[in-house]
Amino acid sequence: MKETTTRVEAFSDAVIAIAITLLILEIKVPHAAGEEHLWTALAGLWPSYVAFLLSFFVIMVMWVNHHELIRMIEAVDYPFFFANGLVLLTVTFVPFPTAVLAEHLNTAEAGAAMAFYCATFIPSSLAWNLLLHTIRRGNLFKPECTAEEISRIARAYSMSAPVYLVATVVAFYQPWLGLAINLALWILWIRLGYHSTTHTAEHRTRRRTAPMR
Amino acid sequence: MKETTTRVEAFSDAVIAIAITLLILEIKVPHAAGEEHLWTALAGLWPSYVAFLLSFFVIMVMWVNHHELIRMIEAVDYPFFFANGLVLLTVTFVPFPTAVLAEHLNTAEAGAAMAFYCATFIPSSLAWNLLLHTIRRGNLFKPECTAEEISRIARAYSMSAPVYLVATVVAFYQPWLGLAINLALWILWIRLGYHSTTHTAEHRTRRRTAPMR
Amino acid sequence: MKETTTRVEAFSDAVIAIAITLLILEIKVPHAAGEEHLWTALAGLWPSYVAFLLSFFVIMVMWVNHHELIRMIEAVDYPFFFANGLVLLTVTFVPFPTAVLAEHLNTAEAGAAMAFYCATFIPSSLAWNLLLHTIRRGNLFKPECTAEEISRIARAYSMSAPVYLVATVVAFYQPWLGLAINLALWILWIRLGYHSTTHTAEHRTRRRTAPMR
Amino acid sequence: MKETTTRVEAFSDAVIAIAITLLILEIKVPHAAGEEHLWTALAGLWPSYVAFLLSFFVIMVMWVNHHELIRMIEAVDYPFFFANGLVLLTVTFVPFPTAVLAEHLNTAEAGAAMAFYCATFIPSSLAWNLLLHTIRRGNLFKPECTAEEISRIARAYSMSAPVYLVATVVAFYQPWLGLAINLALWILWIRLGYHSTTHTAEHRTRRRTAPMR
Numbered sequence: 001m002k003e004t005t006t007r008v009e010a011f012s013d014a015v016i017a018i019a020i021t022l023l024i025l026e027i028k029v030p031h032a033a034g035e036e037h038l039w040t041a042l043a044g045l046w047p048s049y050v051a052f053l054l055s056f057f058v059i060m061v062m063w064v065n066h067h068e069l070i071r072m073i074e075a076v077d078y079p080f081f082f083a084n085g086l087v088l089l090t091v092t093f094v095p096f097p098t099a100v101l102a103e104h105l106n107t108a109e110a111g112a113a114m115a116f117y118c119a120t121f122i123p124s125s126l127a128w129n130l131l132l133h134t135i136r137r138g139n140l141f142k143p144e145c146t147a148e149e150i151s152r153i154a155r156a157y158s159m160s161a162p163v164y165l166v167a168t169v170v171a172f173y174q175p176w177l178g179l180a181i182n183l184a185l186w187i188l189w190i191r192l193g194y195h196s197t198t199h200t201a202e203h204r205t206r207r208r209t210a211p212m213r
Numbered sequence: 214m215k216e217t218t219t220r221v222e223a224f225s226d227a228v229i230a231i232a233i234t235l236l237i238l239e240i241k242v243p244h245a246a247g248e249e250h251l252w253t254a255l256a257g258l259w260p261s262y263v264a265f266l267l268s269f270f271v272i273m274v275m276w277v278n279h280h281e282l283i284r285m286i287e288a289v290d291y292p293f294f295f296a297n298g299l300v301l302l303t304v305t306f307v308p309f310p311t312a313v314l315a316e317h318l319n320t321a322e323a324g325a326a327m328a329f330y331c332a333t334f335i336p337s338s339l340a341w342n343l344l345l346h347t348i349r350r351g352n353l354f355k356p357e358c359t360a361e362e363i364s365r366i367a368r369a370y371s372m373s374a375p376v377y378l379v380a381t382v383v384a385f386y387q388p389w390l391g392l393a394i395n396l397a398l399w400i401l402w403i404r405l406g407y408h409s410t411t412h413t414a415e416h417r418t419r420r421r422t423a424p425m426r
Numbered sequence: 427m428k429e430t431t432t433r434v435e436a437f438s439d440a441v442i443a444i445a446i447t448l449l450i451l452e453i454k455v456p457h458a459a460g461e462e463h464l465w466t467a468l469a470g471l472w473p474s475y476v477a478f479l480l481s482f483f484v485i486m487v488m489w490v491n492h493h494e495l496i497r498m499i500e501a502v503d504y505p506f507f508f509a510n511g512l513v514l515l516t517v518t519f520v521p522f523p524t525a526v527l528a529e530h531l532n533t534a535e536a537g538a539a540m541a542f543y544c545a546t547f548i549p550s551s552l553a554w555n556l557l558l559h560t561i562r563r564g565n566l567f568k569p570e571c572t573a574e575e576i577s578r579i580a581r582a583y584s585m586s587a588p589v590y591l592v593a594t595v596v597a598f599y600q601p602w603l604g605l606a607i608n609l610a611l612w613i614l615w616i617r618l619g620y621h622s623t624t625h626t627a628e629h630r631t632r633r634r635t636a637p638m639r
Numbered sequence: 640m641k642e643t644t645t646r647v648e649a650f651s652d653a654v655i656a657i658a659i660t661l662l663i664l665e666i667k668v669p670h671a672a673g674e675e676h677l678w679t680a681l682a683g684l685w686p687s688y689v690a691f692l693l694s695f696f697v698i699m700v701m702w703v704n705h706h707e708l709i710r711m712i713e714a715v716d717y718p719f720f721f722a723n724g725l726v727l728l729t730v731t732f733v734p735f736p737t738a739v740l741a742e743h744l745n746t747a748e749a750g751a752a753m754a755f756y757c758a759t760f761i762p763s764s765l766a767w768n769l770l771l772h773t774i775r776r777g778n779l780f781k782p783e784c785t786a787e788e789i790s791r792i793a794r795a796y797s798m799s800a801p802v803y804l805v806a807t808v809v810a811f812y813q814p815w816l817g818l819a820i821n822l823a824l825w826i827l828w829i830r831l832g833y834h835s836t837t838h839t840a841e842h843r844t845r846r847r848t849a850p851m852r
Contacts, residue, residue, distance in 0.1 A: 007280060010223065010649065014230035014440075017653035021661065021731045022234065029738045038743060038751040056731070060724040067646060082403070085273040092234045092269070099242045104251060112251040190721070220493060223436065227443035227653075235447065295616070298486040305447045305482070312455045317464060325464040433706060436649065440656035448660065508829070511699040518660045518695070525668045530677060538677040
C-alpha cells in the first residue's frame with residue numbers, strides 16, 4: 001500500500017505549526033509588584049525569551065528538514081505513519097523542556113535545566129534516524145534521489161545523537177557551552193539543507209538538459 | 214448532495230493535530246523547591262510522561278484509522294459531517310482524562326483515574342461505530358471496497374466498546390492491568406490497519422492486471 | 427480582484443478547528459482534596475461538561491454552515507477577507523463565554539453567566555449577516571445559486587440575531603430556558619443546511635439531465 | 640532550487656491561525672468574589688477585550704498581507720523559508736505583548752505596557768522587510784509583477800518600522816495616542832492592499848485583452 005504524501009504532510013505541518021506556536025504560552029506575563037517597574041519585570045524574563053527563540057529556531061529547522069525529506073519521497077506506507085508519528089511526538093514535546101529551561105536558566109539549576117533541554121533532542125534524533133530507515137526500507141524515495149545523496153543525509157542524521165549526548169554532558173557543567181554545541185549543530189543542519197538542495201537543483205538541470213527518455 | 218472528502222479531511226486533521234499537540238500543556242513545569250534537585254522533580258513527573266505518551270499514541274492510532282477510513286470513501290454527505298464531528302468531539306476530549314490520569318497516577322486515586330481514562334474511550338468507540346454506520350447508510354464507500362472488507366472493519370469497531378468497558382472495570386481495581394487491555398486493543402488496531410491495507414493493495418493489483426473495463 | 431476560495435477556506439478551517447479544540451483547556455483537572463473521592467470531584471465538574479458540549483456543538487454547526495456557504499461562492503475578494511475575519515473573531519471568542527459559563531453554572535450567578543453566553547452570539551450573528559451581505563455585494567456567488575436559495579439563507583441569517591437577543595433576556599431569569607432557545611436555533615440551522623443541500627442536489631440533477639450547453 | 644508555494648503557505652496559515660486563536664486564552668475568567676456581580680467583573684475585563692480585539696485585528700491584517708505577498712511570488716527557495724520563519728516568529732510572539740497590555744492597561748503601568756506592545760512590532764516590521772528583500776534577491780516574484788508595483792510595496796514596508804518606533808515613544812507618555820498611531824498604520828496597510836489588488840486586476844485585464852503571445 002503506497003499513497004501520496006499529501007495528507008501526512010498536512011498533518012505533520014499542523015502538528016509542527018501548533019508546537020511552534022504553543023511556545024509563546026510559556027512566557028508568563030509579569031505582575032509588576034510593588035516597587036518594581038514593568039520594564040524591569042519584562043527584562044527579568046530574559047530566560048523565557050532565550051528559551052522561546054531557541055525552541056522556535058530548532059522547530060523551524062526541523063520543519064524545513066521534514067519538508068525537504070518529504071519532498072524526496074514519492075509515497076508513504078503504514079510503517080512511515082508511525083515513524084513519522086514518533087518524530088512528531090518529539091517535536092510536540094519541545095515546549096516542555098523549553099518551559100523548564102525558561103524557569104531555571106537564571107537559577108542555580110541552570111546546568112540541570114540546560115542538560116535536560118539538550119537531552120530531549122537525543123530521542124528526537126533517534127526518531128529522525130528511524131524515519132529515514134523506514135523510508136529506505138519501504139523504498140519510498142523518488143527514483144531521482146541518488147544513493148550518494150541519501151547516504152549523505154544518513155551520515156548527517158547519525159551524527160546528531162552523539163552530538164546531543166555530548167551537549168547534554170557539557171551543559172551540566174557549562175550550560176552556555178552546551179547550548180553553543182546545540183546551536184552549532186542546528187546551523188550545520190541548515191547548511192546541510194542548502195547543500196542538498198543545490199545538489200538536487202544541479203541534478204535536475206542535468207536531467208532536463210539530457211535527451212528525453 | 215455528495216461532495217469530495219477534501220475539506221472535512223483537512224478540518225479533521227487540524228482538530229486531531231491540535232488535540233495531540235495540546236497534550237504537552239498538561240505537563241506542568243516543576244518548581245524545584247528547597248532541597249529538591251531539578252532532576253528529582255523532573256523524574257517525579259513520571260505519571261505525566263506516561264499519560265502524555267499513552268494519549269499521544271492513542272490519538273496517533275485514531276488519526277491513522279481516520280485516515281484509512283476516509284481513504285475508503287469517495288464522498289461525504291451532511292449526516293457524515295455530524296457523525297465525524299462526534300468522533301472529533303471524543304478526540305478533543307482526550308487531553309482532559311489524560312490530565313486527570315497524570316495528576317492521580319501516583320496517588321491513592323490511581324484506580325479511579327485510570328478507570329475514568331479508560332471509560333472515556335467508550336463513547337469514543339460508539340462515535341466511531343456511528344460514523345461507520347453513517348458511511349454505510351449514506352452509501353459513501355468507494356465501489357472498490359468489498360463488502361467483506363467493510364464487515365471486517367465493522368466487526369473490529371463493534372468489538373472495541375465492550376473491551377473498553379472491561380478495561381474500565383478492571384482498571385478500578387488493577388490500574389495497570391486496565392491500561393494493558395487498552396494498549397493491547399490499540400496495538401490490535403494498528404495490526405488491523407496493516408492487514409486492511411495489504412488486502413487493499415492486493416485487490417488493486419488484481420484490478421490493474423484485469424482487462425480494462 | 428477575484429481569486430479562488432482555497433486559502434481563505436484553509437485559514438478559516440484552521441481557526442475554527444483550533445477554537446473548537448481549545449474548549450477542552452477550560453475543563454480544569456480536579457484536585458481531590460481530603461475526604462472527597464475523585465469520582466465525586468469529576469462529577470462535580472458537570473457545568474464544565476455542559477459548557478464544553480454546548481460550545482463544541484455550536485462551533486461544529488458554524489463550521490458546517492461556513493463550509494456550505496463557501497461552497498456556494500466561486501471567488502473571494504478583499505472585503506470578503508475582512509468580513510470573514512469578523513466571523514472568525516466571533517468564533518475564536520467562544521471559548522471565553524464557555525469558560526465563564528462553566529465556572530458559574532452551578533452558582534447564584536448562573537443567570538448572568540448564561541445571559542453572557544447567549545449575548546456573545548448576537549455580534550456573531552451580525553458578523554454572519556455582514557459576510558452574506560459582502561458576498562452578495564461582491565457578486566461572489568456561483569452562477570448556479572438561485573436568487574431564491576440565497577434569499578432563503580438571508581432570511582435564516584437575519585432571524586438569528588433577534589432570537590439570540592430574546593435568549594439573552596430570558597437566560598437572565600431562566601438560564602435553562604435561554605439555553606433551550608439557543609439549542610432550538612442551532613438545530614434549526616442544521617435542518618436549514620439539510621434542506622439547502624437537498625435543494626442544491628435536485629438543482630444539480632436537473633442541470634445534469636438537461637441537454638449540454 | 641525553486642518550488643511552489645503550497646506547503647510554506649499551508650504552514651504559515653496554520654501558524655498565523657493558531658496565534659490568532661490563542662489570543663482568547665489570555666482573557667481570564669473572572670471569579671466573582673463576594674459582593675461583586677458577574678456582570679461587573681466581566682465589564683472590568685475591558686482591557687482584555689481591547690487587547691484581544693487589537694491583536695486579532697493586527698494578526699488578521701498580517702495574514703491578509705502575507706497572503707497577498709505570497710500570491711505575487713511563483714516559487715520559494717531556502718532563504719525564503721528562514722525569512723518567512725522570522726516573520727512567523729514575530730506573529731507567534733504577539734499573544735505575549737497582548738497579555739501584558741491586557742494586564743496593565745488600567746494600571747499606572749499603562750504607558751509602559753502600551754510602549755512594549757508597540758515596540759514588539761519594530762522587529763516584526765524588520766522581518767517583513769527582510770522577507771521582501773529575500774524575495775527580490777531570490778528573484779521569486781511572478782513575471783507579471785511590475786517593478787513599480789514591487790517598489791510601492793517596498794516603500795510601504797520600509798515606512799512601518801519608523802512609525803512603530805514613533806508609536807512606541809509616544810505610547811510611553813500617551814498610551815492611547817500611541818495606539819492610535821498603530822491603528823492608523825494598520826488601516827493604511829489595508830488600504831494599501833486594496834490599491835495593490837485593484838492595480839493587479841487592471842493589469843491583468845490589460846494583459847488579457849492584449850494579443851496572445
